[in-house]
Amino acid sequence: MTPSDTPGSPGDPSGPWSDLERPPLNGAALRRGLVRPGGLWTEIEVVRATGSTNTDLVTRAAAGAPEGTVLIAEEQTSGRGRLDRTWTAPPRSGLFFSVILRPTGVPVERWGWLPLLAGVAAAGALSRTGGVDTALKWPNDLLVTVAGEERKFGGILAERSGDAVVIGVGLNVSLHADELPVPTAGSLALADAISTDRDPLLRAVLRSLEQWYGEWRRFEGDPGASGLQEAYAAGCATLGRRVRAELPGDRELVGEAVAIDGDGRLVLASEGGVQEPVSAGDIVHLRSVPRDE
Template sequence: MTPRDAERDPAAGRAGGTPQAPAGRWSDLDRPPLDAAALRRGLVRAGALWTGLEVVPRTGSTNSDLVARAAAGKAAEGTVLVAEEQTSGRGRLDRQWSAPARSGLFFSVLLRPAGVPVARWGWLPLLTGVAVATGLSRAAGVDTSLKWPNDLLVTVGGEERKAGGILAERAGTDGVVVGVGLNVSLRADELPVPQAGSLALANAVSTDRDPLLRAVLRSLEDWYGRWRDAEGDPAASGVQETYVAGCATLGRTVRAELPGDRALVGEAVAVDGDGRLVIATPDGAREPVGAGDIVHLRPA
């Protein structure tokens, strides 16, 4: 039985008829709970992007919850919803994402990019990837690279592994909820698949989630502000250049699996102004594919 199982079942762990103390919020001392009050003091202030921050012990999906709140008019731009555990976390195409309680950062933010053409909103998940990577570089000392369109990669034992993902969803006509799931302290025996990773396995200098979350949200506030001030122009804001510099997909031969059992194989050569991946095929053509067109993107 894992610590996570014991936390869910207070009766677990009893032996010889002698009851043990119920598992509680401090049952795994390597994974203390987030300090919501301290996070609010550090992030929510006059003139800042972040207008509210809530930490819940458990939920299905922070994205689903925040989209619902926005639809009901109960969330302002800059609302941050964090969960200590997600039971129905989702990635692109409704792929499932799960991890033990308090082993990662699972949060969603509500953005309302007024003044930015809707056609440029597709840059928000890519911008978030840049923000997470730069924030973690400072706070965790980990070199995080980006797999187009929405994966966060770390190096474990010389091998690139997925440690996180990003999901953006529309919230009404004027909003976008962007969710981030990041494995922080996940141990090797807890990995959902052998190809997964975590900051701990990548030898991060810190796995203290409070400063990590503050660093990531401050970085996101900075990059979102630059992008919004440039009316969503990815070049003028520096988002496109920085994304390209940190994108592990570029320069590699990939196989893009598309709807209708169609596949496109070639070298990933660029990310264009619309955030699409440009693939150079063997016949010399260059074909851009959008995140919404991709079923899978794999090395070829």
């Protein structure tokens, strides 16, 4: 057991047992359940707090940390999302972790599929284990329905470090309404999940990620042959919607989201019928588009 995995004293008001509704993760148990010969996961560490698990693993990856390294934080004090946004949540109220992947043998131009792959893996695992419908908002937000409204409860951030890609995942699990970073956010608890026990949820996500990553690598990152492109499209709530893409350079594009192309880009069709792929930017869902229009 590493120092960061030490449970601590139940009587310590600042310790891991201070909130019995949110028990700490057990790093030793996670390692026993997930680290195995020939498997993807090689090192699993749980820390009580850090600035950003992604920042930490980008540094470790540059120093040669192996593929399959997993860093989980009970609390992130400087959590980051896409477009330099911050991610905040009370300690032990969610799952905040990063993993190191080294996709040797996969052409670099296909590495952009990794955050989408992580989204597919997480959404599927949480739907099965949490018993709540989840959806993907392009490119890498996770959505649940709370009181009839679509709300973001998770996000994924990918950063390259040499021949490695660090994938960070942040998921709101047990947050109450008064704990949300913004009123429009959500959590598994608010979506009436059948379980908010973080241990089985985390195990399910990591096992699903291992399975999807292995299949994607088996086909040298081909999103079609591996089934990833089809799975992402099937779970993507953005498709079939009228959306506004807020693009770099203060440019906006409004149209119907009609496809995810082979490069993982969102294809928008304007009212004039012109299709344009979007590779980066912020997507705002405007309304659904009936399929027979």
